[in-house]
Amino acid sequence: MSIKINLTKNGPSFSKIVFGTMNWGVWGADLNTNQMLSLIQKSHELGVTTFDHADIYGHYTTEGSFGKALSQNPSIRQDLQLVSKCGIQLITPNRPSTKVHSYDTSRKHIILSLENSLKELGTDYIDLLLIHRPSPLMDPNEIAEAFSRLKQDGKVLHFGVSNFTPSQFELLNSRIPLVTNQIEASILHLHPFLDGSLDLCVQKEIKPMIWSPLGGGKVFTNLEDEQIIRIREVCTKIGKKYGNYGIDQILIAWLLKHPSAMLPVLGTSKISRIESALKVMEIELSTEDWFEIWVASTGEPIP
């Protein structure tokens, strides 16, 4: 079973499950080089070849840690798809020049940030670069210029955005083709199903990448919450119906059923969670089960 998918007609081919690296470094598990290498290799063996980064992860250190690990086995690079993001300016001792937590989508910052990501990751190019957050100050012409320059130089193959509204997406997409919008969506975050974000992806045949696909873990910790109780109850029942699937697996299957063909970004440092998510591909959730889960979240019948 192929677990590859094209983000758009002429877009990059990614693994349907994307490995999010936010918690690999000092913001999370703080893996050492051998542990990271092991994670990359095991993931590669499983066919999960797309890794999601951002310049800022680990206060600008996690790309470097990943790159150091990858340099131990450089031949694997050609099989991987590396995603990074830029545009946020974090206050951290690692960037003493930044005085205000802010966004910078200037041509200069985008290029500098990407070139730094290449250096940190130890690679000549990345497959996809995203603007991390929409800035009220973003100039689409300037961003398009920066993107064109990076493409021309072979440093970035494709471009996208993250956390953009439909209106912001249309704005930048009117200047340069975007292949994805990486947004938050989960059974605990239904807005994109209703506010036009996913409509636009389906209309333009651009596949969304999904962060926090499990709602940031609340389904597994807020056990007293009535919404969570309802969701867990329904997903447990449905999990048993389809085999022996866990709540997390049913919730990923729930996302995968959407016609936008979402790519969940799993922000974990455990290979077991990747293996678990891959098993979800076997599940073909019925429409009725999908709506039962939806209603468990909203707490009210559909009209």
Place this chain on the structure above:
Amino acid sequence: MSIKINLTKNGPSFSKIVFGTMNWGVWGADLNTNQMLSLIQKSHELGVTTFDHADIYGHYTTEGSFGKALSQNPSIRQDLQLVSKCGIQLITPNRPSTKVHSYDTSRKHIILSLENSLKELGTDYIDLLLIHRPSPLMDPNEIAEAFSRLKQDGKVLHFGVSNFTPSQFELLNSRIPLVTNQIEASILHLHPFLDGSLDLCVQKEIKPMIWSPLGGGKVFTNLEDEQIIRIREVCTKIGKKYGNYGIDQILIAWLLKHPSAMLPVLGTSKISRIESALKVMEIELSTEDWFEIWVASTGEPIP
């Protein structure tokens, strides 16, 4: 005076007042075959030739009752425009296989539902088929395929939607031409005047059909409500000014003044209400009167 109107340039020609059948059957008046036939024939004589159905009305029985009545006078069919809807799955003993109140916009369901509607209505074709509710799971390509097949087979002449947001309308309309969006609008439901729904209809020259054009009757029952008191007072005054018109008539005239050229769907089983609505065509409400009614509803002056 013609009371016909084209939904779009090449769309179907409907009567400006549409007879809604939701309450003809077991969900409402529970008319017998003779009563229904009489209603259809009287409406036909009045020029109100468009009848609005849905597969689910009367728990999937009202189309059948209508069809049985119509079969008593089959020659009348060619003068009528029949609208139906599909996409909602209701839990009812009449559909024991449905376990979850949900939406189904699959190719298979749309075709099956429509073919059943044809059988129930006792007709070879309907003039317009609507997707009853936007489903978060709807795949516009699949809906377009189903619609194309039904059109090719001569089973449905035109297609539309109901209760779609502008974004959802654009999504499906990008795949197959839609001739209407049947939405709720009334002096008690002003959202579509402000949220872009009617803007889109006007921009695309697609005439909206309007359900609950009188706000579901609340104007005639919630007599203690301050908003209702204001509306009734203003409409009573204006009704006298234009002749001897009732509040219901002024409220329909109020809708008809909108440049989108709305088609109110009157959900009644009384021919007198249709006759009353037809008299509204004589009224040309002034712009000032229109705003006085608007302000009676909102309770605050326009900016």
Place this chain on the structure above:
Amino acid sequence: MSIKINLTKNGPSFSKIVFGTMNWGVWGADLNTNQMLSLIQKSHELGVTTFDHADIYGHYTTEGSFGKALSQNPSIRQDLQLVSKCGIQLITPNRPSTKVHSYDTSRKHIILSLENSLKELGTDYIDLLLIHRPSPLMDPNEIAEAFSRLKQDGKVLHFGVSNFTPSQFELLNSRIPLVTNQIEASILHLHPFLDGSLDLCVQKEIKPMIWSPLGGGKVFTNLEDEQIIRIREVCTKIGKKYGNYGIDQILIAWLLKHPSAMLPVLGTSKISRIESALKVMEIELSTEDWFEIWVASTGEPIP
């Protein structure tokens, strides 16, 4: 330094700072003819050549007062750009026929109102005519007809709107080209930065005119308000950093940094405020400073 800017590629060339006349007449300072003439001439000398009017200002009297002043020095007219607006019907002894505060965007009203504005302003043409408020009843075809007629007759050179949502803008712009949307925006009114209004301007390369660019003066009067305290503190600090600039100047610089290239409409009758605003052109606010001001307004860090 040129302070001219084109509203669109083929649009009119306006001064970057627009002089708003709303408070010149009986709604505000009630200037006499000599005082108005002096204001016009001084503004002209400063290069602030664009004057923003509306038919209704001063209960339909301020255009007349301005025209009377301008007639004392008619040769200056060719250097000025005059903007006016129509569409609101005010209740005032000056318009006894208006019984309801309402909007009128009929062909007849637009043309009559504009012709009256020409007479009052004592000019053969105006440079820009705006629909003052979006009316739920506006028919874009009818507005386009009126605009085309006025353009053909040489009475209005360009057309735009005011206070339109993106959806309303698209609707009218689909029928006739619009060169601006005059909207409210300021550090106290951030909606247009987030609701797609400014996105649309940037996407279509249509420059917005901005009313209440300083939030209607609240920054200078609500001194106990926590939001105001934060804004004043940050702007005071930044004002010192760039030179000796006041809070009002920093807040205009803050608007001018936006890539939509906003034209602030200063609703004042004091030439000193125009002089003060012109000095803002020297400031190139840094992105970090811009975000520090944004956060002072919202009271929470950006994501």
